[in-house]
Structure formats: C-alpha cells, structure tokens
Amino acid sequence: MSDLTSKVIVVTGGASGIGKETVLQLTAKGATVVIADFNEDAAKQLASEVESKGGNASAYKIDVSKGDEVKQLIDWTSDTFGTFNGIFNNAGIGLVKPLLEMDPESYHKVIDVDQHSVYYGIYYAAKKMVELGVQGTIVNTASIYGSVAATGSFNYNAAKAAVVMMSKSAALELAEHGIRVNGVAPGFIDTPILGESPEVKAALAEQHMRGELIKPEKVASVVTFLFTEEASAVNGQTIPVDDGFLSFKVK
Template identity: 75%
Template sequence: MTEQKGKVFIITGGASGIGKETALKLAVQGATLVIADYNDTAAEQLVSELEASNVTAGAYKVDVSKGDEVKALIDWTVQKYGTLSGIFNNAGIGLVKPFLEMDPASYHRVIDVDQHSVYYGMYYAAKKMVELGVAGTIVNTASIYGTMAAVGSFNYNAAKAAVVMMTKSGALELAEHNIRVVAVAPGFINTPILGNDDSIKNHLGSLHMRGRIIQPEQVASVVAFLFSDAASAINGQTIPVDDGYLSFKTKQG
C-alpha cells in the first residue's frame, strides 16, 4: 500500500500504545514518520524497527506540555523532511485522585499534558501547514471521559472535554485553509496508562458492550483511516472507539 507515500506525519506519544500502533499502520501505507515522545529510548527503538523495514522515520524527544518544545518539533520535522501532512496529538497521562484530594499541582499536570499539548500541536502544526500551503489533517486523542464523568478523573475529564471542543472549533476555523481537524475517543484500551494489573484490565474491559478490553491497534486503524482521503468528508467530529460504551453505559461499573 502506498496511499500515504510522500506524506509526513508527526505522532506524539508515538513510542508506545496507540501512537506506536498508528505509526506501524501509517508506515505500511508508505508515510514518513516522526516518532515524538518523552521516552527517547523507546522512540529511537521504534525508529530502528521502522527503518529496518525501509520506512523513513525519525525520533524526537519532546515534552508536549511545553509549547516551545512542540514548536521546535514541528520546525525540525519540516526542516528534515520538507513538509508536514498531519499531526496526531496523542500524548497523554492519567492521574486518578478523588476531587477533594486533587491539589492544584495534580490538576495542572494533567491539564498541561492532555489539554494544553493538544492546543500547541494544533496551533503550531496549522500555522506551518498554512505557511506551506498544505491541505493537512490534525487528529486528536480525546476519550469517552470527554463526554461523561468518572470518579477520580476530574482533571482528565476536563482535559478531554476540552479536546472535543477544540477539535470542533479548530475544524471550523481551519476549514478555509483546507485543514481538517478530527478526534478519536477511545474506551478502555490495553496500553501502559492502565498499568500491568490484569484484574483491573479485565474489569474495565467488562464494561464495554462486548465485555472485552480494546487493543491499541483497533484505535490505530481508525486514526489511520481519519488521515486518509477516504475520510475527507469527516471534519470536526470526535469518533468513539469504545465498543459501544457510550451507547449504553449510564454509570461506571
């Protein structure tokens, strides 16, 4: 497959989980990839794997909570590869605490990584796409918790709800530049953010309509589709990848 040949994509949080699986799917389609992650060792390892399969890829260490670092990432990408076709604003963290124990530092840490980083990625990528005259695509990672509450996730809920609205607002304002902005809202995904406790993963998976955990490659397939020309009429939307969770769940089990 060569659908994405000649296109250059940045994936934040690209060294593991959904980001890594998205990189693998876009690689098969011929894309050039920038694996942006705070874990530079894991990013370099993935790049080595991709290059062994004749994929053009580069690793870049970034703290997405810092706007100047995100801008530098985008500038570096264009300097190295000549263009920017899309960015997947995927990096994120979780920090579960009851609301009355959620001190300002805990609140701001998640907001900075899960919300502000998406703004930085959208803003600096869009500015560069407009400068280059590229009809690009921006994909953001929201969450089922962007539209419903969960105990212990006040900061995460707030951040992901903001991502949903930033996706809508960004799509509206960037449409005149032929830049699409879309998002995915994953359910409970088998990624490092859930930890290594299988009993917890099994419980969370049981909350889905078909009672099983979702694998990161299932979300990556949707992200890769959203970057494709086949999704060219999808804009401003947040696509649930939740095995029906939002369709029937009235409270967290």
C-alpha cells in the first residue's frame, strides 16, 4: 500500500483495541495521527510508544458524545498541523440489557456514543475538509450487529445499523467534494471489551468460520487500506471483517 506521509488523521477511541492497532498501522505508514480518547493517560502512553518508533502521534482527551468537543477536536487538529485529511470514527461502547429492561437512559447512553458521535465526526470532519479544499477520507466503525439482531442489544443494533446507512448517505452527498466515506463491520474481536470469561470468548469464537476470535490488527489493516490511494474506488461501503459471520453464520 502507498504510504500516508503528509496525511493528518484523527482516530477516536484510539487508545485501545481496534483504534490502537489502527494508530500503530497508520503511523507506521507515515501518517500523523491524533489519538482522541476519553482515557487520556492511555492515549498519551500510546503517543509516546509511536514517537519512540519514529512516528508522529498526539493524544487528545475527548467525550465523543458531545458535539462541541468533536468540533473542537477537528479545529485543533487542523490548527495544530496545518491540514486535516481524515477521521476514523471508531469510539464505541456496549451495554447489554433485555429490551424490556432497557430504560431510556440505557438506550441513549449507547446511541449517544455509538451513533451520534459518528454523525458529529462525519459532519465536522466534512465541513473542515470542504473549508480546506481537502479531498479526504472518513471511515466509521459499524458492526455485524448493524445487519443482524442480537438479544440484549436493541440499542447497539440500532446505533450500528445507523452507522451503515450514514456511511452510504454521507458518501453520496460528499462525493462532489472528493471525500470518500466507508465503514467496517467487525465480528467478535479479541479485545478487553469481551471480558475475561473463557466460556464467553469460546462461545463467540465458535460463530466464526475458523472458530477463532479476530485480532484487532486484522480490522486495523482494512481501515488503514481505506485511507490509502489504492482504495480510491471504494466508497459508500461497509466492509465486514467477520470471518464469514454474515455470509456463513455457523450458529
């Protein structure tokens, strides 16, 4: 893949999991990356790790559920580095509850982070790109649960389905500005969000074709590809990184 030298890219939820692996891969290809995360200490630690390897990264504390903070993030990035080329709207949370126990607070907590933050990221990123005359790239984290329902995930299903359609709709409207918008739909990823239960991890892994959890770097490699020139003909798509779950669900 072509290198990303001279590109300035924001990664939300960049301090851990898929976000962290994406930061490492983007910076390895020469991009300057802003690690935007609620966990400022972890973001700073990752930025130091990147810089120790000769890469360029900065930590930025943010609550992505607040639109004004996302706007400030984009403005700060542009002002600090003199340009702004892309954003990976990756931050997300889960909160499993049966629908009849999912009170409005539980519903909105997930919607605010997993859906509304993606809107803020798309909106403010696109506005800045148009202002700067940059033909940039936006990538959003959806999920296999944006296409199929899961028990206890009414809020998460709703949010991730919205991300799939927002990626398509934004790609359509922003094409005239040369801005591409895509998404990734991970399967069950081997990150701390799954918890520590071997039984739970095994049950999730069995739903993949190879019977294994997916490593976060596998998703990161697809995201990194989407920021490169080689992906210039990929637009409005949400790419499953799910080891066949959506096509050949085992159980």
